[in-house]
Each structure stands twice: as C-alpha cells, then as structure tokens.
Amino acid sequence: MKINxxxxxxxxKILSNVYPNNxxxxxxxxxxxxAGDKDTLVANLLYLEEHKLLTSGITRCVNDYMINLxxxxxxxxxxxxxxxxxxxxAILGIETD
Structure with missing residues (x-):
C-alpha cells in the first residue's frame, strides 16, 4: 500500500513550517x-488533498504527474x-450565555 x-x-509538518509561504x-x-518513489509521494499528496488538508499542485500529464511546488x-x-x-x-462554535 502506498499510503504512509x-x-x-x-x-x-514541512508545509506548516513554511506557511504561509511556498x-x-x-x-x-x-x-x-x-517517500522512496514518486508514485508513493503523489498518492499521499492526493490523499491529503482529498481530505482538504493541503492543495497538492498536482496535474496529470499523459502517464505521469507534475507537482507544482x-x-x-x-x-x-x-x-x-x-x-x-x-x-x-471550535472556538466560533462555542455558545455563551
């Protein structure tokens, strides 16, 4: 399984350390x-993007993926x-009397 x-x-963590910069x-x-290989890295970036934890910058090109840093x-x-x-x-959702 490629999910790691x-x-x-x-x-x-790396992205949070450079936030809000690229x-x-x-x-x-x-x-x-x-990651060990590009396919594993791409799979995990896409997985995190599907959960809206990051924007991957990935585009598919024929049989490969390009990552725009x-x-x-x-x-x-x-x-x-x-x-x-x-x-x-969580803070905004707190109701006060």
Whole structure:
C-alpha cells in the first residue's frame, strides 16, 4: 500500500513550517527520500488533498504527474489537524450565555 502515515505527517509538518509561504526545493527534497518513489509521494499528496488538508499542485500529464511546488500549500484544515485543537471553528462554535 502506498499510503504512509509517517510520510503524510512529514508533508504536513514541512508545509506548516513554511506557511504561509511556498515550499522551496531544499525543503522538498527530504520528502522525496522519505517517500522512496514518486508514485508513493503523489498518492499521499492526493490523499491529503482529498481530505482538504493541503492543495497538492498536482496535474496529470499523459502517464505521469507534475507537482507544482508554487501551488503546494497546507490548508487551514491541515493546520488545525496538526494543532489538534479543533481550530477556529471550535472556538466560533462555542455558545455563551
């Protein structure tokens, strides 16, 4: 199975560290080595994107995938997931008397 929780955690942490800026090549390269191969990396990026934790910047080209690092970003849901505190929605959802 290509889904790798350690890789997903690494992806989200790296993206949160550079937020709100774009990821640079030197921050990107460790993810390639953790993933082991491009297919595994792409599968995990798409998985996280499907859960709205990041924007992957992935486009499909014939039989391959291109990753636009300028579009790869963690979302507010991804940040809230890492913080594990329910996020702003939890705060806004609190009713006071």
């Amino acid at each position: 929780r350690d890789l997903q955690n690494s992806i989200l 990821i640079h090549r030197e921050e990107w390269l460790p993810l390639l080595s953790v 300028g579009q790869l970003r963690i979302t507010n849901r991804g940040l809230d997931f890492l913080l594990n505190d329910g996020g702003v929605n």
